[in-house]
Amino acid sequence: MKEVLRRYGPGLTAAIVALCAFWVVMLIVLPQLLMIDFSLRPSLPPAKLGGPEDVYTARNYVTLWNNTIHRSIFLQTIWASTLVTAITFAVCYPVAYFMAQVARPKSLPLLILLLVIPFWINELLRTFAWYIILAFNGPLNLALVWLGLLDQPVRLLGSPAGVIVGMVYVYILFMVFPLYNAIESLDRNQIEAARDLGSGWLRIHRRIVIPHAKPGIAVGCIMTFMLAAGSYAVPALLGGPSSRWFTEIIYNWFFEGGNWNQGAAYAFILLVLCVGFILLMMRIFKVGLTDVAK
């Protein structure tokens, strides 16, 4: 800290420290801590705050366990998010591999540009684009009927399938880039050498490429899962009664149920889920925190 003072002088250092402190304390740490604190208190009208009923309780958390609907939605969210992650990975891996190892260096900037452009577009708008496609009389249904794969249009909107497909579309780029970066750092000669020694392409991927790309896979999966589990827009637009998402329940606690404490508890559960997933991925892929920090 003395070094900072020496470099910037007292006035500037004070300004810098003040801004950082404001950010860290008022915008990051306190909100999180107090959300947790809030989640442990019962929901009370203003008059009763600070009174005898204002005690710490785990009641809000127990609610999730007891409420079968909420519980099943929570589990469904986890399951669907995992599915989204897996599908996204499967779809992205060939693309990332192609760009990292197979594509000619000349065409690479163009390919990256083509990937980056949709990435800049708003998540909501891209979800909306799928909304149109998945509509009952929309292009997808019509195409499938026309191809003879369906007898009549299927209600895709409002189904879990619709939500999952939409999420894959929206979050796909968060998987491509980490994968691409990881695979790109692999020395092409290793693959050549393996092929030279007679290894089939499946083994090459399994034994050489994937182990090398582990940090990228971990990052991609973490980002995709967290975005999916914490997504609000996609299930709100593409989902329906049979495919409700956990975030929707949280939202309802705040703005329809009026029980912020309950909502805070559910939110914290979601946070724990995400952190847990991060730790799980780090354990499975044996990557450290520094690798994940991009």
Added chain:
Amino acid sequence: MSQDIELDHVTMRFGALTAVSDVHLTIPAGEFFSFLGPSGCGKTTILRMISGFMEPTSGVIRIGGKDMSGIGPNKRPTALIFQNLALFPLMTVAENIGFGLEVRGIASADRRRRVKELLDLVALPDTADKKVTELSGGQRQRIAIARALAVEPAVLLLDEPLSALDLKLRQHMRSELRDIQKRTGVTFIYITHDQGEALTMSDRIGVMSRGVLCQVGDGRSIYDDPASAFVASFVGETNRFTGRVIAAAGGRAAIDTPAGKMVGRNPRDLREGDEAILFVRPERMQPADGAADHNIVESPVSHQEFEGAFVNVFLEPVQGRTIVVQTTNADTGNSNGSGTPWQPGTTARITFRPEDAVVLPQSEDVS
């Protein structure tokens, strides 16, 4: 107005490491003083303490008699020429030179005038509006000096400024710097590991090793009267003979070495039984004629190195050290040295006068 600098028992410690140890020295106003030493000897640290980027762990630095403790680099009457010059890349030459004046609120007309004066001083009159990135290394060097002189410092500090230049340029810049110093009269404190630079440019030199100021003096006294084994071997080329003192009297000491008895000056007043090294410069060695019981070295000639005006003759190692004799071109005769005592393969017999050699304690040897 140039001022003198006082380093009053200055020490700098970084945790367990002592970078500068009890340096006590006064540099009078107007002097060109160099700190000479190998990397890591503490000379850069001293420079940063004088300029104000570091505060000494103990001791006081005074400039013009005024205690500089706690005074930041922007308030000291010093200007520093950085090793990488640190010219502002987004500014032109004129803006760089005028920067110190600008931050002091000097009007732009006055600034322009001063910039022009300085550019004339460093012989770069037409570069005012060029971007510094368009200049060569030597030109950038001079702009850095002009920029520092613009703020009329009492002391100019130079951090190995010539190390990035090639040989010819370096030699040219040496005389330039000396010239500028004489004309402006500013106290120059120069740090370098190149003894040639230190010897040619400085009024006085401070030789440093591992944070300690080993010797301070002008070039000749450092060269001819080294105060320690380190100074003797660091500055210039030298031959050395290691042994134990067997006699000491009248300012002379005799040591017994595997190569024979050697006698030299005894400035450190060594006694019988002390471990010592005798140093003698290659150019002080001569062919031996006649017999003597001391200061005789016999060894076969290994090869010669032709350096233009003089020739270095290398003899086979004595006590593990190659002996070097420096002699003029004339004395080595024609190109293969035939007909002289320096023919490769023949055994040379050389000697030197005791007053040309110096006996110093072995304990201060750091090689």
Added chain:
Amino acid sequence: MTADRIRSSLVTAYMVLFFGYLFLPLIIMTAATFNTSRFPTVAPWMGFTLDWFTVLWNDRAMWTALWTSFLIGVGVIVLAVPIGLSAALLLYRLHSKARTVLYAVMVSPLLTPGVIIGISTLVFWDRWLDVKGGIFLTVIAQSSFIAAYAMLLFMARLQRFDLTLEEAALDLGASHLQVFRRITLPYLMPAILSAAFIAFLQSFENYNTTIFVRGLDTTLTVYIASKVRTGLTPAVNALSVIMIGLTILGAFIYEIARRRDAARQESVKRRAIQADMALAGAE
């Protein structure tokens, strides 16, 4: 090798399919804007029209939402960019364990789901500081993670900053404020512009966090989402198309600016080396 040939053509086909998959929904959505059908779709095609743009133009609620989004975006720039800059400057000089911890805390909002950020901000500021949801709170909530983006941008730029330039300026007598204004800030200016641009964009398109802290105000994204559920017409498409068009334009400008800046750095470096070689010989 025919097996190889088959495989490589399969891969190429896959790549084409993939990029098609990425762009097709956007193309369809754009096409639907021009279809006279009341429900946005491309089939059945009922005739080309630009009417929906007119409908959009006349939609007062849309303009209000646009203005709200704009205000919030500007607010986020004003708050997040200085914060990000301060954090980068601070971390740049710290070298202790404290630095790693601080860095982790500052980057954590980027890894936190948007809804959590919105919720925690709402609970803290509403219940503890009595600041209700609205434009101000939205700026606060969004800034908490957008400042982290800004910080990362600044840290990258500071990496290549020559510290001795600041020292030289100090040594020449400049006060700390002067050093900052004349040396550090000009160097950081490209990063400041980048950060402001990114901050605005991130703020403009944010939804998950905004819905919790918006109070009674409506941003453009909130407006679109609500229209999709109630009262969906191709006017919404029109709005989306315009937004996408502007985004792509913005992306292009940003990329081109970035590439030009990188190229300029390269040529400056090259010219300096050439000057050295040419003039050193002449001396």
